[in-house]
Amino acid sequence: xxxxxxxxxxxxxxxxxxxxxxxxxxxxxxxxxxxxxxxxxxxxxxxxxxxxxxxxxxxxxxxxxxxxxxxxxxxxxxxxxxxxxxxxxxxxxxxxxxxxxxxxxxxxxxxxxxxxxxxxxxxxxxxxxxxxxxxxxxxxxxxxxxxxxxxxxxxxxxxxxxxxxxxxxxxxxxxxxxxxxxxxxxxxxxxxxxxxxxxxxxxxxxxxxxxxxxxxxxxxxxxxxxxxxxxxxxxxxxxxxxxxxxxxxxxxxxxxxxxxxxxxxxxxxxxxxxxxxxxxxxx
Amino acid sequence: xxxxxxxxxxxxxxxxxxxxxxxxxxxxxxxxxxxxxxxxxxxxxxxxxxxxxxxxxxxxxxxxxxxxxxxxxxxxxxxxxxxxxxxxxxxxxxxxxxxxxxxxxxxxxxxxxxxxxxxxxxxxxxxxxxxxxxxxxxx
Numbered sequence: 001x002x003x004x005x006x007x008x009x010x011x012x013x014x015x016x017x018x019x020x021x022x023x024x025x026x027x028x029x030x031x032x033x034x035x036x037x038x039x040x041x042x043x044x045x046x047x048x049x050x051x052x053x054x055x056x057x058x059x060x061x062x063x064x065x066x067x068x069x070x071x072x073x074x075x076x077x078x079x080x081x082x083x084x085x086x087x088x089x090x091x092x093x094x095x096x097x098x099x100x101x102x103x104x105x106x107x108x109x110x111x112x113x114x115x116x117x118x119x120x121x122x123x124x125x126x127x128x129x130x131x132x133x134x135x136x137x138x139x140x141x142x143x144x145x146x147x148x149x150x151x152x153x154x155x156x157x158x159x160x161x162x163x164x165x166x167x168x169x170x171x172x173x174x175x176x177x178x179x180x181x182x183x184x185x186x187x188x189x190x191x192x193x194x195x196x197x198x199x200x201x202x203x204x205x206x207x208x209x210x211x212x213x214x215x216x217x218x219x220x221x222x223x224x225x226x227x228x229x230x231x232x233x234x235x236x237x238x239x240x241x242x243x244x245x246x247x248x249x250x251x252x253x254x255x256x257x258x259x260x261x262x263x264x265x266x267x268x269x270x271x272x273x274x275x276x277x278x279x280x281x282x283x
Numbered sequence: 284x285x286x287x288x289x290x291x292x293x294x295x296x297x298x299x300x301x302x303x304x305x306x307x308x309x310x311x312x313x314x315x316x317x318x319x320x321x322x323x324x325x326x327x328x329x330x331x332x333x334x335x336x337x338x339x340x341x342x343x344x345x346x347x348x349x350x351x352x353x354x355x356x357x358x359x360x361x362x363x364x365x366x367x368x369x370x371x372x373x374x375x376x377x378x379x380x381x382x383x384x385x386x387x388x389x390x391x392x393x394x395x396x397x398x399x400x401x402x403x404x405x406x407x408x409x410x411x412x413x414x415x416x417x418x419x420x421x422x
Contacts, residue, residue, distance in 0.1 A: 021382025174403025
């Protein structure tokens with residue numbers, strides 16, 4: 001994980017000449033799957049701060065700790081012209097208590113996520129239309145033994161999402177209001193960490209996700225997020241996710257997000273509430 | 284007769300006055316002196332901003348300051364009249380980019396922050412100016 005982060009940072013310095021034509025915080029943070037946005041959902045914004053004719057990029061590391069489980073994610077993304085974004089994220093899900101309790105053959109599940117996001121039309125702040133982006137994520141689960149034992153049908157899959165974002169200047173009692181809503185077409189179990197499709201259901205579902213944030217000033221944002229999830233596996237329920245977050249954007253180079261996440265039931269263990277911390281460097 | 288003249292005068296005076304307007308934003312920005320300091324602060328920030336300073340080299344900065352003060356005053360609901368050129372006219376041939384526009388927004392935000400303008404008043408002024416982007420860029 002450390003080596004990956006170091007590589008990511010090295011790669012990112014290559015983009016040191018990247019533009020910063022967009023306003024502070026409009027590059028968002030980084031979602032768990034590597035795309036620019038909130039924490040558990042992507043936004044329609046693209047990585048970094050590049051506007052037309054400019055490059056943007058970010059590198060990030062995120063940890064979610066629920067007590068029973070731990071999820072570590074690291075990755076990077078590049079975007080060009082405020083139009084197209086390519087991203088990569090590596091997720092490692094530590095099974096912790098579950099692995100010890102059940103004497104599981106593996107104590108962690110890993111996954112690679114390759115993402116593409118294209119801004120179709122609109123602008124986060126200025127155009128008449130909100131910014132609307134279409135994304136595709138190709139996911140490869142790396143430790144498929146446990147997922148296959150609990151009913152997952154495949155270890156790799158591609159999913160799509162459509163998302164719209166709009167910043168309303170002064171929209172929340174004078175404070176800037178960011179509203180984001182999306183639809184995802186996916187059969188990923190727990191993001192894909194438990195494989196794709198299942199014994200209960202093997203087709204993709206249309207899933208709603210969204211977030212609302214209030215910008216207290218240029219540097220601070222507070223908000224909530226929600227993400228609907230499928231329920232494909234018979235051995236355990238899969239809960240929708242939600243979180244409350246606070247984001248700090250001291251400059252266009254750095255963003256820090258702290259959240260309280262309610263992840264519900266994950267792989268038979270219920271009430272997985274926990275802390276989420278993400279640090280992002282933008283270039 | 285004298286009474287009729289008096290009534291007519293009163294009515295005329297009433298008509299001559301502007302309809303009551305919401306000048307709360309104008310007050311929040313500190314009225315005429317506050318807006319003048321904000322505009323001058325923004326122009327000083329632009330002078331230090333390598334991204335866009337080149338666009339301001341060949342122009343009469345004092346006139347620009349006066350027209351911007353008028354414009355911000357009008358947009359804030361203050362007792363002013365804008366006497367400058369239209370936004371399209373004044374940006375013609377400059378081929379300004381979305382990045383240039385945002386750079387100026389940042390220079391304005393910084394000036395308002397330094398002036399101690401409340402965040403909500405900053406947002407209200409930006410919300411009044413943001414729709415002008417289409418008349419400013421790519422001209």
